[in-house]
Amino acid sequence: MYQPEGVIPAVLLPFHEDFSIDEASYRSHLRDVVAVEGVTAVTTNAHASEVASCTFDEQRQVLDITLDEVGSRVKVIQGVYADGSFEAQRIARMATAAGASGLLVFPPNVYTHGQRPEMAIEHFRRIAEVTDLPLIAFQYPLSGGQGYPLSTLLQIVEQVPSVRAIKDWCANPQTHERQVRVLQSLPRPVNVLSTHSAWLFSSLVLGCKGLLSGSGSVIPDLQAQLLAAVREGRLDDARRVSDRIFPTAEVFYSEPWVDMHNRMKEALVLLGRLPRAVVRPPLMKLPPTEIERVRRALQQAGLLAG
Numbered sequence: 001m002y003q004p005e006g007v008i009p010a011v012l013l014p015f016h017e018d019f020s021i022d023e024a025s026y027r028s029h030l031r032d033v034v035a036v037e038g039v040t041a042v043t044t045n046a047h048a049s050e051v052a053s054c055t056f057d058e059q060r061q062v063l064d065i066t067l068d069e070v071g072s073r074v075k076v077i078q079g080v081y082a083d084g085s086f087e088a089q090r091i092a093r094m095a096t097a098a099g100a101s102g103l104l105v106f107p108p109n110v111y112t113h114g115q116r117p118e119m120a121i122e123h124f125r126r127i128a129e130v131t132d133l134p135l136i137a138f139q140y141p142l143s144g145g146q147g148y149p150l151s152t153l154l155q156i157v158e159q160v161p162s163v164r165a166i167k168d169w170c171a172n173p174q175t176h177e178r179q180v181r182v183l184q185s186l187p188r189p190v191n192v193l194s195t196h197s198a199w200l201f202s203s204l205v206l207g208c209k210g211l212l213s214g215s216g217s218v219i220p221d222l223q224a225q226l227l228a229a230v231r232e233g234r235l236d237d238a239r240r241v242s243d244r245i246f247p248t249a250e251v252f253y254s255e256p257w258v259d260m261h262n263r264m265k266e267a268l269v270l271l272g273r274l275p276r277a278v279v280r281p282p283l284m285k286l287p288p289t290e291i292e293r294v295r296r297a298l299q300q301a302g303l304l305a306g
Contacts (some may be wrong), residue, residue, distance in 0.1 A: 001132075001162065002075060002101050002102055002133075002134050002135050002164070002192060002212065003165070003189050004037065004040075004075075004102055004134065004136055004165040004191060004193060004212075005040065005166060005193070005209040005210040006039070006041070006209075006217070006227070007036075007039050007040060007044055007071070007210060007211060007216060007220060007223050007224045007227055008024065008040060008042065008077065008193065008209045008211065008212040008213075009033050009038075009039060009042055009043070009212075009213065009214075009216025009217050009220050010042075010043040010044075010046045010047065010048035010049070010212060010213060010214045010216065010217065011026075011029060011030060011033055011042050011043070011048060011066075011217050011218045012029060012048050012214070012261060012264060012274075013026060013044075013046055013047060013048075013049035013050055013054075013062060014026050014029060014265070014274055014275075014278070015276075015278040015279070015280065016123035016179060016276075017242060017276065017278060019224045019278065019280050020062065021058065021062065021274075023065055023272055025275055026065060027065065027256065028071045028273070029274065030065075030066060030069045031069065031070070032273055033216070033220050034070045034073050034074050036220040036221045036224055036280060037056065037224060037306070038219050038220075038221075038223075038224025038225075038228060038304050039046070039074060039216075039224060039228065040042060040074060040075065040210070041074050041076065041101065041102070041139065042066065042070060042074055042075075042076060042077070043064060043075070043076075043077040043078075043104055043212060044062055044076065044078065044079065045059045045062055045063060045064045045078055045079040045081065045103055045116070045262065046079035046081070046106075047079075047214060047216075048064050048088060048214035048217055048264070048282070049062065049079075049263045050261065050279065050281075051079050051081045052081065053057050053280040053281075053283075056094075059078075059079075059094075059097065059126075059300055060094055060097065061089065062159070063076070063078055063094075063095060063098050063100060064098060067098060067099050067100070068088055070147070071099060075101035075102065076101055076251045077090070077100065077101060077102040077103065077104050077136065077212075077228035078100040078102075078103055079103075079104045079106065080092055080100075080102070080103050080104065080105045080127065081106045082106070082108065082110050083108045083110055084108070084128075084268075084298050085108075085122065085123050085126040085127070088123065088127050088132045088158065089129070089292060090126050090128065091103075092130050092131040092133070092168050093130050093131065094209075095131070095133070096126075096130070096131040096132070096133055096300055098225070099117055100133060101133065101134075101166075102114050102134045102135070102136060102193050103127065103131065103134070103135050103136065103137065104136045104138055104167060104212070105123075105124065105127060105137055105138060106138045107121065107138060107146040107147070107148070108146075108226060109146070111145050111146040112144060112145045112146060113145065114145060114195065115145065115146075117149075117151070117152040117304065118153055119218055120133070120152055120158070121152075121155055121156055121159055123159055124156050124159075124160040124163060125159065127255055128160045128162045128163075131162075131219075132176055133162070133166065134162055134163075134164040134165070134223055134290070135160070135162050135163045136163075136164070136165045136167055136193065137153070137163055137165075137166045137167070138166070138169070138214070139153070139166045139167065139168045139169060139170050139179070140170070140229040141169065141170055141171040141174070142170065142172070143171075143270075144205065147170060147291060149206060150175075150178060150179060150182060150238030153158075153166070153179070153183070153205040154182070156287075157183070157186065157188075157190050160202070161188065161306075163168075163190060164180065164190060165190060165191040165192070165193050165209070166183065166190060166191075166192055167192065167193050167195050167212045168192050168193065168196070168208070168238075169192055169195045170213050171196070173199075173202065173203075176192075176194075176196065176203060176206065177206045178240065179192055180192045180206045180207050180208060181218075182206065182210065183198070188239070189223065191209035191210065192207075192208045192209060193209065193210045193211055193212040194207065194208040194210070194211045194212075194213075195211065195212055195213050195214045196270060197211075197213045197214070197249055197252070198249050198250070198253040199215075199236060199249075200223070200226065200245060201226060201242035201245075202228070204230045204238075205230055205235075210227065211223060211227065214260060214264060215248065215249070215252055215264065216265050217264055217268070218252075218268060218271075218303070219245060219301075219303070220246065220266045221246060222244055223245075225237075225241045226238055226241040226242060226245065229241060240242060240289075244301045244302055245258050245300075245301065246301075247296075247297040247300035247301045248252060248267070248297050248298065248301050248303075250297065251263060251293050251294055252264060252267075252297075255285060258283070259283070259286065261279075262277070262279050262283055262284075262285075262286055263286065263290070263294050264278035265278075266286055266290075266291050267280065267294050267297075270291075270294060270298055270304060271297055271298065271303065277286075
């Protein structure tokens with residue numbers, strides 16, 4: 001079974017001015033991302049591609065385009081963004097039939113009101129019932145109610161063996177390190193893929209097997225260089241790459257966080273990789289002052305001429 005690792009960008013989804021999917025720009029974006037040496041997979045129909053505003057049919061369309069454009073070159077991971085387990089099963093069946101290589105399972109929003117371990121286990125169990133694809137558990141911060149305590153994570157991976165990795169957004173360095181140490185040392189290791197893009201260097205040094213991040217849609221080359229340098233113990237080189245990433249992280253992951261992928265779209269427009277930065281409501285176009293902040297960050301990172 002495929003074990004997710006390495007650099008896995010979560011790709012963006014371009015739209016026309018009328019909010020319809022811009023297939024040509026999306027295909028171009030996919031080609032740009034997977035052309036980077038070190039990119040092992042892409043994730044689609046996730047936060048970065050504004051999955052919350054996409055219908056089931058649009059998700060199927062996006063997945064089909066992704067597989068057609070880059071499926072022969074890298075693994076393609078489909079997001080399972082659903083509040084109910086039956087809808088999650090429907091998405092899993094669709095992705096399996098289409099030819100995806102793995103599934104990124106988001107926690108249901110109902111968990112913001114609290115959860116019991118058996119609820120999380122049952123959600124993953126039901127998804128695993130309908131697919132033989134490897135599952136990646138999206139680990140949210142515990143403070144918001146959607147994150148899984150380590151004891152729950154261990155029950156999930158024990159009772160649902162197809163869970164092969166977590167996308168770790170616990171937002172706590174101590175919890176993050178504990179998960180890296182425990183999950184990757186199990187008899188059947190579960191890889192930790194960092195999505196702590198605001199402090200990526202610190203995260204990767206702890207021993208993550210890779211990263212799964214929306215900022216990989218803009219800087220996959222820098223992420224690949226950073227991961228390679230950390231793995232090879234070239235920490236001085238890793239720091240230099242991290243210094244280049246830092247300005248982008250400071251802008252992309254500033255408040256409000258809901259605009260992170262909005263900012264990434266604007267970055268790709270500034271870099272000449274997308275024709276426009278349209279987002280679907282309730283997201284809104286960034287004001288000129290915010291776009292200028294993105295421009296300055298790209299310049300400081302050496303990605304855009306001054």
